[in-house]
Amino acid sequence: MGLKKQVVVVGAGLSGLAAAIRMALSGARVRVFDARTGPGGKAFTERLGAWRFDTGPSLLTMVEVFEKLFEQAGRRLTDYLTPVKLDPVCHYWFADGTFFKAGAGPDGLARSMVGAGLATEREIQRFLKYSRDLYRAAGPLFLENPLGWGLLVNPTFWKSLWYLPRLDASRTMMQALRSFFKDPRAWQYFGRYATYNGSSPYRAPATLNLIPWVEMQGAYAVREGIYAIPRALEKLGRELGVEFVYQTRVERIEHHNKVISGVRIEGQDEVVYADMVICASDVHETYRLIQEPGSPWNLRYKATEPSSSGYVFYWGIEATYPEMGLNNIFFSSDYEREFREIFEERKLPTEPTIYVNIGSKVTPEDAPHGGENWFVLVNAPYHQGQDWDSEGKSLRERILDIVEKRLGRPVRSYIREEGSWSPPEIEQLTSSRGGSLYGISSNSANAAFLRHPNKHPEFKGLYVCGGSAHPGGGMPLAVLSGQISAQLAAKELR
Numbered sequence: 001m002g003l004k005k006q007v008v009v010v011g012a013g014l015s016g017l018a019a020a021i022r023m024a025l026s027g028a029r030v031r032v033f034d035a036r037t038g039p040g041g042k043a044f045t046e047r048l049g050a051w052r053f054d055t056g057p058s059l060l061t062m063v064e065v066f067e068k069l070f071e072q073a074g075r076r077l078t079d080y081l082t083p084v085k086l087d088p089v090c091h092y093w094f095a096d097g098t099f100f101k102a103g104a105g106p107d108g109l110a111r112s113m114v115g116a117g118l119a120t121e122r123e124i125q126r127f128l129k130y131s132r133d134l135y136r137a138a139g140p141l142f143l144e145n146p147l148g149w150g151l152l153v154n155p156t157f158w159k160s161l162w163y164l165p166r167l168d169a170s171r172t173m174m175q176a177l178r179s180f181f182k183d184p185r186a187w188q189y190f191g192r193y194a195t196y197n198g199s200s201p202y203r204a205p206a207t208l209n210l211i212p213w214v215e216m217q218g219a220y221a222v223r224e225g226i227y228a229i230p231r232a233l234e235k236l237g238r239e240l241g242v243e244f245v246y247q248t249r250v251e252r253i254e255h256h257n258k259v260i261s262g263v264r265i266e267g268q269d270e271v272v273y274a275d276m277v278i279c280a281s282d283v284h285e286t287y288r289l290i291q292e293p294g295s296p297w298n299l300r301y302k303a304t305e306p307s308s309s310g311y312v313f314y315w316g317i318e319a320t321y322p323e324m325g326l327n328n329i330f331f332s333s334d335y336e337r338e339f340r341e342i343f344e345e346r347k348l349p350t351e352p353t354i355y356v357n358i359g360s361k362v363t364p365e366d367a368p369h370g371g372e373n374w375f376v377l378v379n380a381p382y383h384q385g386q387d388w389d390s391e392g393k394s395l396r397e398r399i400l401d402i403v404e405k406r407l408g409r410p411v412r413s414y415i416r417e418e419g420s421w422s423p424p425e426i427e428q429l430t431s432s433r434g435g436s437l438y439g440i441s442s443n444s445a446n447a448a449f450l451r452h453p454n455k456h457p458e459f460k461g462l463y464v465c466g467g468s469a470h471p472g473g474g475m476p477l478a479v480l481s482g483q484i485s486a487q488l489a490a491k492e493l494r
């Protein structure tokens, strides 16, 4: 039996963890290096006094992506964590006083929207069919396969052809929504899905109206908290022989004549040999590591627009709010202005839409008895040198004013522990460009094709995955990205 091929994965975020698992399954010796103290990347964990928080993602969709990854290793996801299917999915507070709970699945959502007067039965049924067809046209083909000519020989491509004329890429999400619904609250409700990949509904192509369909197939929390996801992936990796090295920053990817030979670790002289490197950090970090700023692929990437970032507050609250659910949205009164401020004026919104996730509704042990752990997120522009300290302070007050007014109850006076995560801090801790949450934005019709390919076209032995690579950001897509890059790398190993 020959020696095992050596693979180094840079980054133990969800994409790097998935890539490491797939490479171990194909028989390679895999080592994962991450600068942080443990796995997860953006999906990290933090404790403030008696409260625990998930730092980044909170809503899990496409759970089957995770199930399949565990199945490939002969395991069951549910032996590692407990997904909890949500119904209702989210509580919504509109500026005009409307309150509604979005039901699960196409039928549940239709019932709740019609019941709250946001849409007629006919409007919602037409939209659901449209959203489903968009997903069938674009979803399976682009999400589960590498970009490139190989798509043409993929049987899914030919099936998708039937739906391709319906991709609806020549108008924006919002233009399409206005053609389906009369009520501006329905535009706002469905427009919010653009933010699931860090884009604006006023600029992103209407193709993204497929995202509601994805969520309607199942929105989940995790009984043990979202941090159980990277922990489970890391555990599976260790069972398959993957070695994890934390608090270790890769400083350079070594190559000679465009062939990868290993990585150099910060503070160490010798090179860690590798037949292959899978870079699961943001693409801009990949180019810093290979030190090829003039690469045409780097220039192409630099010309793309980063996705939006977020300003997050973590509040350990000494009170309970039974009127709130696990997921809660407080919509702004002027959605168009909010997105103009974020994506054009590049500033924090004057009146933000506020997302509050209360993990302790599902994981009570994450807050002391009689308390709740609030994760409060506002969409923010990516970091370009704005004055976040003073902006953050006034944002905090605006958020509390809005939430207290809509709930009709105090919140401020119950905050016992407090933390925050601003765009430059997100950038610093995860190396993502400008602190973008989802890699590059989808604010143009061709954005899906501008994500970095998973096999580097110039460097032999270099693979790229994660939110800024194909197929994009968000937990399930990051996992798919890791798997696609590993699949391509395993092919080369063979």
Ligand SMILES: Cc1cc2nc3c(=O)[nH]c(=O)nc-3n(C[C@H](O)[C@H](O)[C@H](O)COP(=O)(O)OP(=O)(O)OC[C@H]3O[C@@H](n4cnc5c(N)ncnc54)[C@H](O)[C@@H]3O)c2cc1C
Pocket (backbone or CB within 6 Å): 010, 011, 012, 013, 014, 015, 016, 033, 034, 035, 036, 040, 041, 042, 043, 055, 056, 057, 058, 059, 060, 061, 248, 249, 250, 251, 280, 281, 282, 285, 289, 310, 312, 377, 426, 429, 430, 431, 432, 437, 438, 465, 466, 467, 468, 472, 473, 474, 475, 476, 478
């Ligand atoms: C506030 C917030 C809310 C979100 N909400 C959701 C949500 O509800 N649902 C959802 O699906 N997604 C959500 N996301 C997006 C989701 O978290 C990401 O798309 C996904 O986790 C990205 O995974 P990744 O592997 O691409 O990268 P990351 O998680 O960014 O991991 C990259 C890792 O690489 C390491 N690294 C980088 N460079 C180096 C180096 N040179 N040496 C060593 N290590 C290095 C970093 O330390 C980091 O750990 C959210 C993100 C944030 C921040």
